[in-house]
Amino acid sequence: MAELTSLYEFFTKESAYETKEGTFLISNIKARKQNETKKNFVLTITDGTYYVKAFLKDEAAGNFRSSNDLKKGCCIKAKEVNAVIIAERKKFSMAIGQYDIIDYNTEVNSDLILLEDKYDELRKQSDIPIYDMVDEKEHSASAESPKPQAHKAEPEPLRRKTPVDRSLIAIELLSTYQNNWAIKARVSFKSDVKTWSNQRGSGSLFNVHFLDETGEIRGTAFNDACTKFSEMLQEGKVYRVSKARLRQANQKFSTLKHSYEIQLDMDTVIEECTGDDQDQSVPQVKYDLVKLDTLKNQEVVPNNQPGGEVDVLGVITKVDDAFQITSKAGKTYDRRNVTIVDDSKIAINVGLWNKPALDFSLPVGTVIVCKGCKLNDFRGKSLSMTPGGRIVESPDLKAAFKLKGWYNEEGKHATFENISESAESSQKANNDIDVSTRVPLNKLVNEEIGMNDTAEYVNFKGYVGRIKDQSFYYDACATPDCLKKVVDIGSGYQCEKCEKTHENCLKRYTLNMQLIDAYDSIWVSCFNEVGETLLGHNADELADNPELTKKLFDNKNMEPYNFRIKAVKREYNGIERANYTLVGISQIEYGKEVDHLSELLSQI
CATH class of the missing domain: 2.40.50.140 (Nucleic acid-binding proteins)
Structure with a gap:
């Protein structure tokens, strides 16, 4: 042993x-x-x-x-x-x-x-000394009466200031197994005070992020505690926090990775650290930066699920005007898109919301860190700032200085691939299906692929079964960045999202079809770009032509293709099950099929 x-x-x-x-x-x-x-x-x-x-x-x-x-x-x-x-x-x-x-x-x-x-x-x-949290030199000086200074006083040797508050614990070690703990941390983020009112009553709350050299944790204060601490806690300052409660983190409302969060109540003690204690060993902010080119193939965590936030460093190349978006519930939000690039020659759009969107005034060419962004994949990849996220201008990072130098020397004149703007480029990537990664459909069903917390993608070779000819398209907003469903009001088509009325609308596919192979069959949803690839016609051409629609749908029956499926967990009437969306399709290339079979045979 x-x-x-x-x-x-x-x-x-x-x-x-x-x-x-x-x-x-x-x-x-x-x-x-x-x-x-x-x-x-x-x-x-x-x-x-x-x-x-x-x-x-x-x-x-x-x-x-x-x-x-x-x-x-x-x-x-x-x-x-x-x-x-x-x-x-x-x-x-x-x-x-x-x-x-x-x-x-x-x-x-x-x-x-x-x-x-x-x-x-x-x-x-123990070799670990225990003192009060005070400088020994200052303590001895205050305890004795002052003495006249000698003509040639020898310099007094420096004595170590020993941090002895052994109740202090690193943030990464915080868990419900400890009691009577304390942390020394910097407030890296502070939200505005929010109020609510419903049938059960009314109240207020605000959130903060506490940061030390080991990690970051979220703190929340409600009602009286909110009033007590909302003005006391300020971004950038260091505090000692004790007598607070730990609880399981609610990942729906937090972008941090810590498993717990701190609840500040009326008994919580918060003391500001001043002087040398303000900056010593406590970082200003902590980033987990990723390159923009890695986002091209990174899987997206659905918005209704926790996780998926990233920090990115980039140079601003475009700032759009602010505009408004109306949700299905009728609530209006302010929005602004900012395009950033980095030295991987990739550009991506970052969406800002509400007050940060209206207040944004940084010029093109500024280096920024976007901390706490959610990655989206609607019509290409894009980033959206979360409520706990923030933009840091000209961060004091080596990578930021290097990026600024690269942009001034080379980046200003470079050509970038924008992975946000082009739905076509995203669709092209989905249609490029590797035959060596295909699986049979019974694997998709029997192994319950899609029942995990994140979306899963599967490639397989199969055939088109039945395509439903009812409600296979919808009337879409003619605004290019919107494309949401519109209402026919007689004099035009009104969009509730962008609050615009157009004389005409677009027709976009929402196909439901059966896909089969030698082992099993599934029903999938199929949207506009994939539908056009499959049928060779846009939805406008089929909307008022039932004969052409029937002919195309019938001709596709039992045609072989390579398919790429996105499987996501959804809930229907209280029952969870996998929902399948066809996101990529390509013709069978028999030359590649022969090469693939030859490779399999050579491995026997």
């Missing part, structure tokens, strides 16, 4: 507060329900003599949920492990990140000692 790391020494060395490695034995593991679909895990870790409770960090917990590889008797090498000491309750715990399993069946000693029983003894022997 591998040599185990001594827990006694681990908690008596100052380096324990750093992220380090360790080898430990699991003597027990329990699952605790976190929400309806997610569990957390509490591990009992031992070195053969002592034991402590431990918990898995988010990424490690996610890996364990998928692999279920840990059990009693596992000997693990933890690549990332932190000590957690809760002084007020004399508790020890450990936060474990990535790990490797060394052995699955190590014998566990039954006569183990809880390390917390040795708390007082351990702290006396």
Whole structure:
């Protein structure tokens, strides 16, 4: 068996507060329900003599949920492990990140000692000093009367200011397993105060993001706490936050990756850090930047599901005028599109909403970071700023300086591929189907593809079955960037979204058809671009020509194609099931078919 790391020494060395490695034995593991679909895990870790409770960090917990590889008797090498000491309750715990399993069946000693029983003894022997949070030099100077300065006073040696508030904990380690914790963090975002009123009453709330060197977490205050803290907390300043409650993060309302969020109430204590404490070790902002060219093939998380936010760095090349959009519920929103580019020669549109859209005034050529954008794939890829997102002008980043230099020297005159503007380019990519990735339809059905939280794409070779000839098109708004359904008001066609009335409207396909192969069949939806590729005619040509419609639909029966399907989970009458959309189609190329079969035969 591998040599185990001594827990006694681990908690008596100052380096324990750093992220380090360790080898430990699991003597027990329990699952605790976190929400309806997610569990957390509490591990009992031992070195053969002592034991402590431990918990898995988010990424490690996610890996364990998928692999279920840990059990009693596992000997693990933890690549990332932190000590957690809760002084007020004399508790020890450990936060474990990535790990490797060394052995699955190590014998566990039954006569183990809880390390917390040795708390007082351990702290006396600890190398970790405990002081008040005050500079020792200043403390001694204030405690003694001032003395006259000698003619040649030797410089007093610098003495270390030791941060000793051991209730402070890193944001990435926050979980419901700790009590009496505190964080020192910068407010990286603060929302406006929002009010609501309904049958159950009225109230107010605001949100903030707290940031330290390890991560970012969302905080929310309601009603009286909202009034108490809304003016106190200011973006960019550093605060010590304690006596607040942790709860499971509601990912519908948060763009952050942390599993928990902080609820600020009337008992919460928030103190502003001033002087040297204001800036020391607390970052201004944290970015997880991605290149624009990676967005071309990145899968999109549906808007009704959490996740999918990205941070991007780019140079502004175009700023559109603000306009208004009306939702189906009749609510009006302000919107503005901004086009950015980077040195991957890709351009993409970023949508701003409401006040940020109206207030936006940055000129073309400005380098910006768009933090907290949601990726969309309607008529090409585009980005949309989330309520917790923000635009940072000329960020103090090496990558920003490099991008600005590239744009001034080369980018101003470069040609860019805009992945937002061209529905045709997006459709071309979907129609380029790799025959080696095709699967039979029974795999799509039997393996419940599309029942996960994100959209899934499947390619297969099959045939067109029946195409329904009822309601196969709709009247669409003639505004190019709208194309929503319009209402015939007699004197024209009115769009409720863009609030415009046009003399004429466009006809766009909404086909429903059956696709079959040798193993199974499915019904799919098919929209305008794919419908035109399949039928060779636009919807205007078929709308008032039932004879041509019937002929085309009948001729397509049992024609072979390569299909690309998008499968997404939807709910119908309280029952969840997969919904299929045909997003790509291509003719069978028999030369490629022969090459593919030859490749398969060569592998036998």
